[in-house]
Amino acid sequence: MLEIKRIRENMAEVKAGLAKRGIDPDLNALLALDDKRRELLAEVEELKALRNKESKEMPVYKKEGKDVTELMAQMKEVSDKIKVFDDQVRDIDNQIQEMLYNIPNVPHSSVPDGQSDTDNKEMRKYGEPTKFDFEPKAHWDLGADLDILDLQRASKISGARFALYKGLGAKLERAIYSFMLNTHTLESGYTEIFPPFMVTKDCMTGTGQLPKFAEDMYAIKDTDLYLIPTAEVPVTNMHREEILEAATMPLKYCAYSACFRGEAGSAGRDTRGLIRNHQFNKVELVKFAKQEDSYDQLESLTNDAEKILQKLAIPYRVVALCGGDLGFSSAKTYDIEVWMPSYNRYVEISSCSNFEDYQARRANIRYRDEDKKTRFVHTLNGSGLAVGRTWCAIVENYQQADGSIKIPEALVQFMGVTEIK
């Protein structure tokens, strides 16, 4: 969430930033509540100071044999007042919190203007869209023909938007995330985490999924738990309510997890194949960075994710998301888009974001800087990469004229075979 002081002191800047997203929340109402809160706080704290003082005196008076009946009656009144004020402050705190939880992050100044993904800015390109001297097939057809992907049975078991991999198809999925984890840990210095796939409401609130996006996720009946939509949630929350040491930063984690998403607003989109499923695998990169360092860390995190596609030799491009396309908690996001022959366009395969202190404020993640002051960390994360979509990209981009699939060089050691046919 945003800091109330920032809104109070830099109203114009915040308003301009949010306008980039095309929204204009009522910040004046928020500040009016904040004024009221501070006014009440000053009053109630004065009363508490009085009560503390008299409470300390009370045993002295008693010892001296003074009659404290009247003083006790007075303090009873003071305490009653305190209770009323405390309730009011708490009520206002909750209102402020609720409002702040529903205001998205202010975009970084470098975020391009624009309303939708058509306004995103291409930063760089790797390779050229794959050319075929035959009619290429989509991954769902290749998967069925090679008997490595059984979407019929998946829907029999679980309904629409689920995948069932089979044989070398299942092995390819496993090879992809093993390759990704090995690359990130052995070459890029990330520490591997294998997190729980269910988390508490506090975690979901800490990273910004709740309260605003409850309909996108799966809540587990009769518990306080939710299925994670991304490993970002458990991994970022590892350090919730903690103070990190500046010398250990940036902390760099990578984590494989299954991801579960309701896809409530996606009816009719990407209905074929496994581009948009309720359950998919992903390797996530997460960083905890010092404030002054976080934008450099965003660049290197994006590069670390790109490295996977470079090693797989699959064409992609990187775009900077415009204000209107930016995720709720993010201050700046690069999407990596992979060339997908069945779509005849680039498709998102990774989203790398700097949240600045937006998540850290919600989750209360701080660090002790060299000057001994505690500051909120900047959190970053990005897919490194979405495994299912990487599977699609490999299958489609590496398909041969005879309907077989060549295994990318980097994956052969994980697959044990050089082709699927």
Place this chain on the structure above:
RNA sequence: GGAGGAGUACCCAAGUGGUGAAGGGGUCGCACUCGAAAUGCGAUAGGUCGGCAACGGCGCGUGGGUUCAACCCCCACCUCCUCCGCCA
């Protein structure tokens, strides 16, 4: 799931209603020393909220309650430990 026990600061730990939450270890500073050890003296609650500041509020697992006053009494919850049951 059942039965017990425990949560106090970096660590150990005392405190069972009343003016500053003991003590020890550790850490930091100073003294002694050529230097170190030992010893002595001093500091040590990390943090957070309001305030330009002085200062004040909060803070003994969390949230409520009782009371003029709660680490202490009451209620609920969380976590950890031990035992039993079940289980990959």
